[in-house]
Amino acid sequence: MTRALIVIDVQNDFCPGGALAVPFGDAVVAPINAMMDSFDAVILTQDWHPAGHSSFASSHPGAAPYAVVQMDYGDQVLWPDHCIQNSPGAAFHPGLRTDADMILRKGFRPAIDSYSAFFENDRTTPTGLDGYLRTRAISELVLVGLATDFCVNYSAVDAARLGYSVTVALNACRGIDLDGSLAAAEVAMREAGVRLTSG
Numbered sequence: 001m002t003r004a005l006i007v008i009d010v011q012n013d014f015c016p017g018g019a020l021a022v023p024f025g026d027a028v029v030a031p032i033n034a035m036m037d038s039f040d041a042v043i044l045t046q047d048w049h050p051a052g053h054s055s056f057a058s059s060h061p062g063a064a065p066y067a068v069v070q071m072d073y074g075d076q077v078l079w080p081d082h083c084i085q086n087s088p089g090a091a092f093h094p095g096l097r098t099d100a101d102m103i104l105r106k107g108f109r110p111a112i113d114s115y116s117a118f119f120e121n122d123r124t125t126p127t128g129l130d131g132y133l134r135t136r137a138i139s140e141l142v143l144v145g146l147a148t149d150f151c152v153n154y155s156a157v158d159a160a161r162l163g164y165s166v167t168v169a170l171n172a173c174r175g176i177d178l179d180g181s182l183a184a185a186e187v188a189m190r191e192a193g194v195r196l197t198s199g
């Protein structure tokens with residue numbers, strides 16, 4: 001079995017002091033670094049939005065951050081401006097090992113968000129990661145990173161649907177937890193056949 005570690009969005013804006021800080025987000029860095037050498041491939045993802053992205057509350061006059069709006073592809077949470085291309089907030093946490101096989105950027109199309117590393121939020125536009133993994137004969141994935149209830153959750157569920165064997169190492173993830181989203185994400189991942197581990 002060829003196994004990959006998929007490291008989701010360990011970027012400054014999701015760490016303490018960042019624009020969309022996940023509580024204790026930086027606590028994932030040490031365990032993730034320690035895991036990297038045990039995999040055949042390491043893939044890092046990077047949330048990578050243009051200024052004025054449609055997922056930003058600031059792009060919707062009168063809307064507050066964390067409100068939910070209807071886009072033509074479904075519900076979308078409106079976020080504070082974050083991970084703007086080439087900004088310090090979009091950079092990886094300075095302690096994260098970046099000696100990875102591939103770095104995948106997502107969320108760069110102005111009109112659509114992309115939580116998942118596999119599909120944009122319409123759940124059909126591919127990022128290309130599935131093709132990369134298939135051509136490298138990678139069938140087992142371990143996912144870690146930020147945020148458990150958004151990008152890790154969507155990536156894990158999509159990966160399971162695509163037929164990968166998927167584990168989320170919760171000890172190396174942290175969540176945002178908006179209105180119970182963390183508990184809901186754990187249910188969604190389990191229902192999709194994702195293994196959840198804590199150590």
Ligand code: VGL
Nearest residue numbers: 009047079146147150151
């Ligand atoms: C994420 C909200 C907006 C994440 C990205 O990485 O979980 N969450 N953009």
Ligand code: ZN
Nearest residue numbers: 047082083107
């Ligand atoms: Zn984002």
